[in-house]
Amino acid sequence: MHELPVTRFRAGAVYSAGSADVESFAVGGGRIIATGTHAELADRFPGASCVDLGDRLVVPGFNDAHAHFADAAQGRLELDVAPAHAPDAPALLRRLAGATPRSSGWVIAAGYDDSLSGAINREALDAALPDRPVLVRHVSAHWAVLNSAALRELGIDETVVDGGGGSYGRDGAGRLDGRIYERALLSRYVSRSGAGPAPIPAPRPAEVVDAYRAALAEWNAYGITSSCDAFVGGQQLGVHTAAHRAGQRSLRVGMLLAAECYDDYAALGLGTGMGDEWLRIAGVKAFVDGAIGGRTCFVSEPFCGTHDHGLRITSPEELHALVRRVHGDGNRLGIHANGDAAIRMLLDAYEAAQRDDPRPTRHRIEHCSIVDDDIIRRIAALDLIVTPFARYASFYGGRLERWYGKDRTERMFAHRALLDAGVTVAASTDHPASPVSPFAAMQSLVTRTGDDGSLVGAVQRITPAEALAVYTAGSAAATGEERRKGRLLPGMLADFAVLDADPRAVDPFAISEIAAVRTYVDGELVFSRE
Missing domain, CATH: 3.10.310.70 (Diaminopimelate Epimerase; Chain A, domain 1)
Structure with a gap:
């Protein structure tokens, strides 16, 4: 039987979320096939070539579980x-x-x-x-x-x-x-079946391929090897498909398909998990409310100094009908809900669907920005996955308290409280809504300090090790891929980044200065500073 060629990698430390660091691992056929000490793997694979990464830290490839890669690529043309x-x-x-x-x-x-x-x-x-x-x-x-x-x-x-x-x-x-x-x-970008073309002009997918390639290079330079594109309508699907056909193979993309197009997708038989390891369907995306930075989220108490409670984009009746249908079809839902009133409305729909039609599907709450103890309890009881903004505490800084007040700011992007409750938390920059750097995002998670110097909800700080786990194992779970990515263990995809410093060891305010020296996808080098 023909044996796959094996390459051994040796480093100062190899981090895998939830497991002890090791110093060496072996890769074959795009997978991790063994981990251990350098001596153990040298004995086990005597003929394998060895890549010596020095005393650097190797981590699983970063995974932005809620971003907008196709839009970011097209944005390069704007x-x-x-x-x-x-x-x-x-x-x-x-x-x-x-x-x-x-x-x-x-x-x-x-x-x-x-x-x-x-x-x-x-x-x-x-x-x-x-x-x-x-x-x-x-x-x-x-x-x-x-x-x-x-x-x-x-x-x-x-x-x-x-x-x-x-x-x-x-x-x-x-x-x-x-x-x-x-x-x-x-509605001017995404039209339902039979509603005609969206009138805001968009480039043809073939026109975006070069911009797509440039965006891939930028993300790989940050050590990012996977992402979930959190809103994929016909235009975005065309962009990803064109790039996939052109052989772009340095970022694995999961897609949340736009609920507005669900009839079209369902008619084609498309559903969660379909695709390959490079481009696959992760679920269905819908909206309950608006944005944090745009001050349009649906909140129980008005924005500071106003009588404005934000916008509810979807009615309770529409939401319950959508959740029942998609849940009943066995597909994952990733529904955008920022404000506390929006999150409660979504939880009502999830609870009703699960009560009436129990299924093991783990649905998501996108952003899940403003919570309280009761909301967190309900999320944990449903075993939902949440994607709070990783970068917003630092990106918006003191503006958040000005818009939402101190009490709500202490309950925003509640990574600490959610993790303590046993909730699976994934990483999200929502790029291009905030910068894509995972290092700046992890610093925000750890310090909760704004770029303007403001302290933003300090009670929600998490440790650097937890931030790494959110950006790797947590994000893998958000697309149902926890058994193939997010950890550097035997059987997992050989997607990893080599860092010039350990986020767990540096000054927390220096995490954003860390750089990826090399990035590997499928065991192949896709980026190097050397």
């Missing part, structure tokens, strides 16, 4: 108006005015943060670019600002009304001010 490029509204408008339109004639910009760059509206966009459609998407991706030409292109006029989980901003005179929120925006 104008970046993040505060680093547009620190205030005048700078943002100048950047827009100098932009080259897409072939469609539109100017589409992303990364806008009104809390740092300041407010813009339809009138300001009209002055900057009066003759071309302009869409400026908020960093949360849950709302945008459009100019008059874009509103006309989308068929939105002064007669439009709020409803169906979406809304339109208006000025003091009741005139549309260009802001478009939640499902009113989402």
Whole structure:
């Protein structure tokens, strides 16, 4: 029988979540086939080549369990108006005015943060670019600002009304001010079967392949080897499929399919677990409410200084019907719920579905941002998997307390409380809603200190070892792949990163400065700084 070639890897330490460090492991056929001491593996595999990684730490490849890779790749074709490029509204408008339109004639910009760059509206966009459609998407991706030409292109006029989980901003005179929120925006990107094409222009999947390749290189440079794309409609599926056919093999992608397209997917027989080890279906995505940074999440108490309780995107009746159907089909659900009122509503639906049709499927709560003891108890009882924001404490810093108050901030992204309750917690940057670096995200989890120096819910700090486990084993469980990835143990995929420092040993405030020296996927080197 032909034996697969074996390569031994020797390092200062090899971390595997939940297991003791070892110093050596062997790889064959893209899998870990043995771990142990260097002497043990040298005796067992005498003819194997050996890669000496020095005294560095090897960890399982990082896994961002809730990000938006296809959108991030397509975003490379859009104008970046993040505060680093547009620190205030005048700078943002100048950047827009100098932009080259897409072939469609539109100017589409992303990364806008009104809390740092300041407010813009339809009138300001009209002055900057009066003759071309302009869409400026908020960093949360849950709302945008459009100019008059874009509103006309989308068929939105002064007669439009709020409803169906979406809304339109208006000025003091009741005139549309260009802001478009939640499902009113989402519906322009994703259309249900038979509803016709989404009118906001998107590049053809083949046009995104080069940007996809560049995004892969960036993520591999951070030691990321897996991710779950947390919203995959027809456009995103086309992008991933085109890249898959082009042989992109350095990031394993799980996909949460957009619930708006569920009829189409179900008719094709697509469901959880289908695909291969590079591109597979992880479940179905839906929304209960809006965003934390966009201040549109559905909360029981209003945002500080307002009477605003946020937006409920889906009605209880719609939510229960969707959960019953997808759960009954045996598919996993990953449902977006940020605010405490939204999470309770989702838990009601999950509990009812499980009570009426008991199944072993482990569903997810995406973000699960504002919790309390009762919410955590209910999550644990259902054995749900949660993906709280890993980076938001540092990314938003003191703005969170300004928007939500100290009490709620202590209960936001509650990694400590959730882990203590035995809940499976996965890592999420929600990139491009926050930076993708796992090192900056782990520092945020460990220090709960904002980039602005603010302490953000210090009671929710976790240890560096726990942060590593969240970013590896926890994320693997979120896509149902805990038996194939997330740990460097025999039988697991040989996806790993070689770090220049150990997050468990450095100053917690230096974790973000750690770098991946090498990244391996399927046992093959896909990135090296050397």
